[in-house]
Amino acid sequence: MSLLQFLIHNRAQIFQSTLEHMWLVGVTLLLACAIGIPLGILVSRRPPLSKPVLGLANIAETIPSLALLGFLLPVPWLGDRADRLAIAALTLYALLPIIKNTVEGIRSVDPSVRESALAMGMTDRQILFQVELPLSLSLLFAGIRVAAVLTVGIATIAAAVGAGGLGEFIFRGLAMVNNQLILAGAIPAALLALTADAVLGGIERRFRFTR
Amino acid sequence: MRWFDTYCHPLLASDMLPPRANAASPTDSTAKNEVAIEFRNVGFAIEKHQILSDVNLQVMAGETVVLLGRSGSGKSTAVKLINRLLVPSEGEVLVSGRSTSACDAIALRRGIGYVIQETGLFPHFTVEKNVALVPRLEKWPKERIRQRVDELLQLVGLTEPGLAKRYPHQLSGGQRQRVGVARALAADPPILLMDEPFGALDPLTRSEIQKEFQELQKRLSKTVVFVTHDVREAILLATRIGLFENGRVAGIYSPAEFLASPDPTISTYCASIRPEPAPGTDARGRTGEVK
Numbered sequence: 001m002s003l004l005q006f007l008i009h010n011r012a013q014i015f016q017s018t019l020e021h022m023w024l025v026g027v028t029l030l031l032a033c034a035i036g037i038p039l040g041i042l043v044s045r046r047p048p049l050s051k052p053v054l055g056l057a058n059i060a061e062t063i064p065s066l067a068l069l070g071f072l073l074p075v076p077w078l079g080d081r082a083d084r085l086a087i088a089a090l091t092l093y094a095l096l097p098i099i100k101n102t103v104e105g106i107r108s109v110d111p112s113v114r115e116s117a118l119a120m121g122m123t124d125r126q127i128l129f130q131v132e133l134p135l136s137l138s139l140l141f142a143g144i145r146v147a148a149v150l151t152v153g154i155a156t157i158a159a160a161v162g163a164g165g166l167g168e169f170i171f172r173g174l175a176m177v178n179n180q181l182i183l184a185g186a187i188p189a190a191l192l193a194l195t196a197d198a199v200l201g202g203i204e205r206r207f208r209f210t211r
Numbered sequence: 212m213r214w215f216d217t218y219c220h221p222l223l224a225s226d227m228l229p230p231r232a233n234a235a236s237p238t239d240s241t242a243k244n245e246v247a248i249e250f251r252n253v254g255f256a257i258e259k260h261q262i263l264s265d266v267n268l269q270v271m272a273g274e275t276v277v278l279l280g281r282s283g284s285g286k287s288t289a290v291k292l293i294n295r296l297l298v299p300s301e302g303e304v305l306v307s308g309r310s311t312s313a314c315d316a317i318a319l320r321r322g323i324g325y326v327i328q329e330t331g332l333f334p335h336f337t338v339e340k341n342v343a344l345v346p347r348l349e350k351w352p353k354e355r356i357r358q359r360v361d362e363l364l365q366l367v368g369l370t371e372p373g374l375a376k377r378y379p380h381q382l383s384g385g386q387r388q389r390v391g392v393a394r395a396l397a398a399d400p401p402i403l404l405m406d407e408p409f410g411a412l413d414p415l416t417r418s419e420i421q422k423e424f425q426e427l428q429k430r431l432s433k434t435v436v437f438v439t440h441d442v443r444e445a446i447l448l449a450t451r452i453g454l455f456e457n458g459r460v461a462g463i464y465s466p467a468e469f470l471a472s473p474d475p476t477i478s479t480y481c482a483s484i485r486p487e488p489a490p491g492t493d494a495r496g497r498t499g500e501v502k
Contacts, residue, residue, distance in 0.1 A: 047476070110329070110331075110334075112327060112329035112330070112331040113331050113332075113333060113334070115327065115330075115331055116298065116325065116327065116330075116332070116333075117333075118296060118325075118405075119296060119319035119320055119325035119331075120320065120321070120325065120344055120345050120348070120394075121317045121318070121319075121321035121345065121348060122317075122318075122348060123317060128350070131333060134335050135333075135335055136332065154340025173387055209334040209335045209378070209380070
């Protein structure tokens with residue numbers, strides 16, 4: 001049976017797993033944005049916080065993903081459900097690029113623009129929402145893009161704790177030494193990553209403002 | 212009511228009046244004779260690095276005071292003290308008779324136009340939206356904002372159709388600077404601060420826009436504080452020139468006084484411009500009081 005035939009034959013299951021995978025990645029990205037963007041804004045407002053916050057995010061990034069899942073397993077509420085556990089771990093990974101790019105984006109706003117905004121009598125909140133954030137959107141989406149691609153990859157490992165997703169094919173394939181099974185997980189995952197990259201890259205370009 | 216604030220404010224009246232008595236004759240009844248901005252023994256330091264010291268300066272309503280000096284002489288810092296982008300470390304800066312540290316920074320800034328060399332236009336706003344910024348913040352009705360924007364673009368000579376819908380990066384340097392001036396004038400503030408506004412323009416555009424600004428100022432009679440290191444520009448636009456040297460005001464002169472001054476530092480400034488047929492002796496040479 002050729003690979004193509006195999007994929008077509010198992011399309012229902014692959015489709016199901018792809019949906020699970022997208023669900024894991026989607027929820028992770030939403031959570032990471034909900035936590036990361038406000039943290040990034042806070043850090044840009046209070047520069048002394050920059051070191052500890054980015055430092056912690058950096059450390060989370062360096063923990064091997066399987067180990068992180070292991071660490072989180074005994075945490076009461078998190079360990080109750082496999083997908084909850086997986087999403088918590090993935091969110092920790094996705095945070096760094098999002099926080100970093102939020103901070104970078106706000107920092108990249110031309111100082112003369114910020115000075116004018118201030119001199120025109122804009123309040124701090126107005127400057128944030130009408131000037132700094134709109135001008136950081138491009139970098140912000142670049143951060144989300146990196147986080148998305150990263151999460152699609154790492155989410156395959158979530159299958160190790162039974163959270164489902166395309167990783168299941170890969171783990172099963174590895175156990176059975178079946179390349180077709182591995183590819184049935186790997187190819188859709190790669191396509192998913194490429195699609196996320198292209199879509200978010202498009203949004204990123206849309207928000208690029210020339211000075 | 213500015214006059215009331217200036218002279219009758221209970222906290223300020225007692226120490227305001229004595230210097231006023233000799234500053235201007237009471238018979239002169241024009242509105243021009245109000246002090247719009249005043250520096251009183253102002254010093255400014257960042258982490259023990261003294262940038263300004265002992266600055267005393269009065270800017271009368273409706274006049275154009277040009278702060279002239281080398282880079283790093285503290286003239287831009289002085290301007291930022293007026294709209295409270297910076298707060299003096301010693302002394303005080305009074306705007307319309309009230310100390311800047313006593314008033315609400317946001318309200319103060321909305322009443323002061325600010326134009327800088329880099330323009331500081333918002334890259335994600337169209338020309339129209341940039342100009343409408345302060346009226347929008349002040350929540351003017353839409354229709355009034357639209358009218359005001361049209362009026363301002365006319366005023367600064369940006370009449371090209373479709374220009375209002377463009378973004379700053381689609382404009383030339385001169386056009387951007389004109390938009391900057393229009394934005395600063397939008398809510399009709401009585402005071403205009405200009406920090407080397409034409410410094411980045413090519414010489415032709417520069418002299419063009421200087422002349423336009425001169426015309427504009429004749430019509431609008433704003434109180435203008437204008438920073439430049441260009442002597443020619445200073446002499447062209449100033450009613451008085453405040454010379455800055457190492458964070459101090461070295462002297463305040465009318466353009467005519469400035470050109471005729473025997474002071475060696477001033478002579479070096481004047482020598483930097485080629486001798487031209489009597490540029491300083493025009494009718495605008497209102498003599499300033501030197502404090």
